[in-house]
Amino acid sequence: xxxxxxxxxxxxxxxxxxxxxxxxxxxxxxxxxxxxxxxxxxxxxxxxxxxxxxxxxxxxx
Numbered sequence: 803x804x805x806x807x808x809x810x811x812x813x814x815x816x817x818x819x820x821x822x823x824x825x826x827x828x829x830x831x832x833x834x835x836x837x838x839x840x841x842x843x844x845x846x847x848x849x850x851x852x853x854x855x856x857x858x859x860x861x862x863x
Contacts, residue, residue: 807831817858820844833859 811826814836820843829835837851846854
């Protein structure tokens with residue numbers, strides 16, 4: 803995710819609209835940051851966040 807963050811950042815905001823530009827900048831491709839902010843903004847459980855991010859991110863080859 804980190805390697806293509808500029809491409810992903812727009813898609814992150816499309817998928818999770820409660821994240822601000824500052825949030826996306828702060829995440830900077832770090833999955834842990836993304837998961838933490840999703841828990842904070844949406845009230846998701848850790849398992850729910852992990853599932854959503856897994857479903858959203860393309861598999862790494």
